[in-house]
Every structure is written in structure tokens, then in C-alpha cells.
Amino acid sequence: MNRIFSGIQPTGNLHLGNYLGAIRNWVALQPEYECIFCVVDLHALTQSVDPAELRATTREVTAAYIAAGIDPERSIIFNQSMVTAHSELAWILSCLTPLGWLNRMTQFKEKAGKQREMAGLGLYAYPVLMAADIIGYKATHVPVGEDQKQHVELARDIAGAFNRRYERDFFPLPEPLILGEATRVMSLRDGTKKMSKSDSSDYSRLNMTDDADAVALKVRRAKTDPEPLPETLEALEARPEADNLVGIYAALSDVSREQALRRFAGKNFSTFKEALSEVAVSVLGPIGKEMRRLMADPGHIDAVLRHGAERAAAIAIPILREVQDITGLLRP
Numbered sequence: 001m002n003r004i005f006s007g008i009q010p011t012g013n014l015h016l017g018n019y020l021g022a023i024r025n026w027v028a029l030q031p032e033y034e035c036i037f038c039v040v041d042l043h044a045l046t047q048s049v050d051p052a053e054l055r056a057t058t059r060e061v062t063a064a065y066i067a068a069g070i071d072p073e074r075s076i077i078f079n080q081s082m083v084t085a086h087s088e089l090a091w092i093l094s095c096l097t098p099l100g101w102l103n104r105m106t107q108f109k110e111k112a113g114k115q116r117e118m119a120g121l122g123l124y125a126y127p128v129l130m131a132a133d134i135i136g137y138k139a140t141h142v143p144v145g146e147d148q149k150q151h152v153e154l155a156r157d158i159a160g161a162f163n164r165r166y167e168r169d170f171f172p173l174p175e176p177l178i179l180g181e182a183t184r185v186m187s188l189r190d191g192t193k194k195m196s197k198s199d200s201s202d203y204s205r206l207n208m209t210d211d212a213d214a215v216a217l218k219v220r221r222a223k224t225d226p227e228p229l230p231e232t233l234e235a236l237e238a239r240p241e242a243d244n245l246v247g248i249y250a251a252l253s254d255v256s257r258e259q260a261l262r263r264f265a266g267k268n269f270s271t272f273k274e275a276l277s278e279v280a281v282s283v284l285g286p287i288g289k290e291m292r293r294l295m296a297d298p299g300h301i302d303a304v305l306r307h308g309a310e311r312a313a314a315i316a317i318p319i320l321r322e323v324q325d326i327t328g329l330l331r332p
């Protein structure tokens with residue numbers, strides 16, 4: 001059986017990178033897999049976050065999943081903290097994870113920055129909780145953006161470590177699914193930096209809730225070079241800002257980079273940016289509108305999450321009980 005698990009942290013504004021690197025691919029995979037989509041609120045606690053804001057953002061991410069086309073009856077949508085198996089399994093897995101593996105994680109190094117001594121244990125242990133999220137459901141596939149590949153590979157290594165330690169094929173080894181033409185969406189202001197929730201410049205990212213005016217303005221202001229669009233992919237790849245915008249256009253239009261380039265080769269950026277704005281508004285506009293409609297009824301969103309958590313727990317708790325048996329823990 002093929003089972004997907006993936007999630008997004010409820011921190012800051014959801015942006016085009018989250019949409020193209022993750023949610024849009026989830027919607028496409030939904031008919032073919034059993035899917036579990038989580039709002040990973042425990043992960044969000046690794047950075048200091050205001051409690052009221054965490055509640056609001058958890059609901060906003062849930063609204064984004066539904067507005068983008070995840071069907072909460074067909075797939076499971078829930079927030080991580082409602083299913084306690086995640087943190088219980090994370091402890092067991094942390095006892096099998098060598099520090100050397102965690103020391104290799106590039107995201108910890110980026111997030112902890114120069115203040116390494118002050119970084120929280122949670123931030124360091126975060127990939128182990130992510131491994132528990134994934135393998136705690138015996139998920140086989142994990143659709144994510146490029147930046148999460150290393151974490152999914154670590155989950156695979158931890159699953160293997162458990163299987164070896166207890167000499168059985170208990171956890172399947174999960175595989176990352178990195179799909180589409182925009183697996184690493186870059187900042188609109190700097191083609192060498194990832195588009196991220198934490199960038200202080202509002203012009204660096206398109207948010208999922210941006211209206212048509214905001215989208216048009218940000219695309220117009222996006223950094224480019226003075227040359228027209230090139231003829232070949234090789235020439236495009238040498239120009240990071242142009243490459244990023246063409247990748248975004250291709251992903252939003254469901255065409256390949258090559259096809260997108262064929263449409264605009266030799267044209268100048270003002271023509272291309274108009275087309276990019278148009279397609280971004282046509283895709284994000286209805287999603288943003290539906291998100292706002294859903295967020296006006298937090299009671300409904302909470303009911304979706306509770307229903308999802310019941311279904312998630314029905315899968316995760318029996319797996320955790322087996323893990324407890326295997327490891328020798330007396331269990332309820």
C-alpha cells in the first residue's frame with residue numbers, strides 16, 4: 001500500500017514556495033494515494049511564537065489545504081499535537097539517532113545561525129520529530145520541496161536503524177517525492193535566496209492570500225536582468241532570477257520549463273511579467289478567496305481538524321503500540 005504523509009509548519013504567511021513545492025503536488029497525488037496532511041504545530045514551537053498567533057496560523061494552514069483542493073473527507077487533515085503518538089514515538093526514535101546524523105542537518109545550521117549555543121534542543125531534535133510524523137504512519141512517500149529532502153532522507157535512515165536494532169522489517173523506508181518545475185522557489189528579490197516565511201522583505205514572496213494588486217506589484221518589482229529571455233535552458237540556468245520566474249510560470253501553468261521558455265524566448269521581461277502576473281492571479285486568487293471564507297468560520301475548521309485527528313490516531317496509535325511491544329515497553 002502506498003501512503004503519503006506531509007506537513008507544513010504554521011508559522012508566518014504561507015507563500016508560493018509552500019504552494020508549488022508542496023500543496024499543489026499533494027492535490028495532484030490525492031487520487032492515487034492514501035493521504036495524510038498535517039499542520040505541524042509542535043514543529044512551530046521550535047521558534048518562539050505567540051499562542052494566539054499559533055492558533056490563528058494553524059487554522060490558516062488548514063484553510064489553505066482545503067481551499068487548494070485537499071478534500072478533508074478523502075484525505076486526512078489534522079494538527080500534529082492532537083495525536084500524541086507523534087511525540088511519544090519521537091522519544092523512542094531519538095534514542096536510536098546518533099548525534100552525528102543530526103549534526104549534518106543543514107537547516108539546523110541555517111536556523112541556529114551564530115547563536116548556536118542559544119538554539120533550543122527542540123530545533124536540534126526537530127528532524128527526529130519529523131521522522132516520527134512520517135514513519136509513525138508507515139508512510140511510503142513524502143511529497144516536499146527540495147529543502148526538506150535531507151530531513152526525509154534522515155527519516156529513512158532512522159526507520160532503517162529501528163529495523164536493524166530490532167531485527168525486523170517493521171517500518172517501510174519512506175521516499176521523498178520532489179515534483180514539478182518549482183521545487184525550490186527563490187526570493188523575488190534575490191535569486192540566490194529561498195523564498196521563505198521569515199524573509200523580512202514583503203516583496204520577496206507571493207503570499208497565498210495576496211490579492212491581484214499585490215501579486216501584480218510584487219511581480220513587477222521582481223528582480224531581473226536587462227536582457228530579454230534567452231532561447232535555451234542552459235542560458236536560462238545561468239541567470240538565477242530569470243530561471244526562478246520561468247520555473248514559477250511553468251509550475252503555475254502546468255507546462256515544462258522548456259515549453260514556458262519557448263513561449264517567451266527573445267521577449268522582454270515586461271511582457272513576460274504581465275503573463276506571469278496573470279497566471280499567478282488566476283491560480284492564487286480563487287484559493288485566497290476561499291481561504292478567507294473558510295477562516296471566517298473557525299468552528300468549522302476546528303471540527304475538520306478534530307475529525308482528521310480521530311482518523312489519524314486510528315492509524316498511529318496501533319503502530320505506536322506495536323513499537324512499544326517491540327521495544328519492551330509495557331503498554332496500556
Ligand code: TYM
Pocket residue numbers: 005006007008009010017018019020021022040043129130133134142143144145146147148151182183184185186194195196
Ligand atoms: P515548511 O513548513 O518549512 O514548508 C512546508 C513545505 O513547503 C516547501 N517549501 C518550499 N518548496 C519550494 N520552494 C520554497 N521556497 C519552499 N519553502 C518551503 C517545503 O519543502 C515543505 O514541503 N519540516 C517541514 C514540515 C514537516 C514535514 C513533516 C514535512 C514536519 N513534519 C513530515 C513532511 C513530512 C517544514 O518545516 O516545512
